[in-house]
Amino acid sequence: MSDEHRIAPPAGSTPAGGVDGPARIAELRVAIDALDQQIVALLAERTRVVQELTAHKTDEATVRSPERARQVLGRVHDLASRQGMPPEVAVGTYRALIDELTRMQLEMLAARRAAASLAEK
Numbered sequence: 001m002s003d004e005h006r007i008a009p010p011a012g013s014t015p016a017g018g019v020d021g022p023a024r025i026a027e028l029r030v031a032i033d034a035l036d037q038q039i040v041a042l043l044a045e046r047t048r049v050v051q052e053l054t055a056h057k058t059d060e061a062t063v064r065s066p067e068r069a070r071q072v073l074g075r076v077h078d079l080a081s082r083q084g085m086p087p088e089v090a091v092g093t094y095r096a097l098i099d100e101l102t103r104m105q106l107e108m109l110a111a112r113r114a115a116a117s118l119a120e121k
């Protein structure tokens, strides 16, 4: 992250140079909106990869793959630590993401099964 986005000093202290108060909040919210645009683009790409992978799964146990989920969370924990981010924030975010993607995969599997059983009739 560039210096302009660094977390502000503790309340009561004067930020070193630059804009203060509401103007700085507005500036930082613009930075957050730009970052969100990039994050959602990457999440959309990750979701497309998961959707493609799901086409190769044929049962609920493989959809859930808890060991793989643990591995992803452990890796995210380490990556966040190395980036100077509180790892619990990254792990909590990914836990919610994996829960939602697992729910999406279960729906895809159910839809495929329903289509296959209709085709059999």
Ligand SMILES: C=C(O[C@@H]1C=C(C(=O)O)C=C[C@H]1O)C(=O)O
Pocket: 050, 053, 062, 063, 064, 065, 066, 068, 069, 072, 097, 098, 101, 102, 105
């Ligand atoms: C994408 C997969 O399926 C699920 C979702 C995961 C993820 O989003 O990283 C990881 C494991 C599974 O719970 C997978 O098996 O790799």
